[in-house]
Amino acid sequence: MKQNIQQLPAHVQEKFDEEIKAELIRQQTEEELRSNPLIQSYFSTFNEQSVESFIRNYSRKKAIYITKGPAYINIKEQEDLKYKFMAEEALWSIQQKKLFNLQCQWRAEQIKLKGIDHTTQFMLLSANVQHCPYITPVSRAELDLYIKYLKSGSVGDFLWFDSWQDYEGFKADYLQQNSDDPDRDMLTTRIPAWYSFYDYHMGTDVLMDLNDIRGEKEQKYRSMARKRQAEEIKKQNLHRSIDNRPYINAFDTGAIEHFIKEFEDKRLLKFCRAVEGFNLRFDDSMEVEEALETLRCAGEAVSLNSSEDWREAVIEAAHRYELSQIACLLPIVFQEYHFRLENCINYEQTDFDKKRSESAYQLCEMTRKQILLGRMLSGESEDFCF
Helix, strand or coil, rough: HHHHCCCCCHHHHHHHHHHHHHHHHHHHHHHHHHHHHHHHHHHCCCHHHHHHHHHHHHHHHHHHHHHHHHHHHHHHHHHHHHHHHHHHHHHHHHHHHHHHHHHHHHHHHCCCCCCCCCCCHHHHHHCCCCCCCCCCCCCCCHHHHHHHHCCCCCCCCCCCCCCCCHHHHHHHHHHHHHCCCCCCCCCCCCCCCCHHHHHHHCHHHHHHCCCCCCHHHHHHHHHHHHHHHHHHHHCCCCCCCCCCCCCCCCCCCHHHHHHHHHHHCHHHHHHHHHHHHHHHHHCCCHHHHHHHHHHHHHCCCCCCCCCCCCCHHHHHHHHHHHHHHHHHHHHHHHHHHHHHHCCCCCCCHHHHHHHHHHHHHHHHHHHHHHHHHHHHCCCCCCCCCC
16 A cells, blocks of 8 residues: 555655645644643633534644644745635535435435435435545536536625525525515526536426435424424423533634744744734635736736726636636636546535534534424334325
8 A cells, every 4th residue: 555655746746645644743732732731721711512513623723734834834835825725615515416316306306315214315415525525526518518617607705604504594595586476586596607507508407306204204303393392402401511611612723823922933823823824815805816816926927907986807807716716726627626536535515614513513413303203102113105
């Protein structure tokens, strides 16, 4: 195995070395957080459950800060990473749409998926769509269609979309848009523009017309369970021991910086601010500043379309330029994607996706328990064979 790794291209070998280093840092950090008396004393002032989450997530973040911080400080490298990241997100958008189409068919009971028992599990699959076992790898034809979408002029804000599998929301908007209601708003929709573009060119819009058979069955059982749970809480007047200490959150940059100042060195704080500062560049409050910076770093002339507000013209021009860069990088990202597939090299989940996975898992557990309880209350077998 080691011999095979050594024969990999230099940039891939470097990536392996970086990931190994990051994992060692993560393990060492977690051990330090759990054993250092001073740090344990500090943690004692916070909610116990939040401390456990903080230890896991801070350990990962510190590993990222140390391994990636120096590179993030370099402005030019930031720009390169930015467009590569956006191109990768575009690639996953293709997979999200294919997963959503499967969800439509699964809900209509047209197909079965091994291991999928209830609708909420599609949210869990969405959070790690890079490794979803139910969808085919991205094809060249699908890539070309997405590049065509990028050049269509109908691209919205796709980057931080976090509800790719919101079936109920999309279905409601789809039915409203196709109704005879004279007050319907054809412009307001939660459906991603990419989904509509894909459906138009692939003829898959018919999937939204399928009945939600499975979802309706689930809701019957879950409604019964929620009613029973509410009755039990009221009847027993349950009082749980509540930890009133404040939460410590590894996704709160202020809390992270405070912790680093208390227990780490200044170099890590510098890396932290470089990495987190890069992420903040996508904040809506900095949209105009980010657009101006994008155009300054473009390295080529970018025309501005006429507009009553110069800010809108700048934002539109920067957006158009970014889409052109994503379109240029997508074939390269696509090539790396298939190299990873062929060599069984997984993608690492982002902090955002890890957080989504945790939330989706908790929701899945709640849904699973409610359905089984509803089945029992109906006098039926406590399983998902319905």
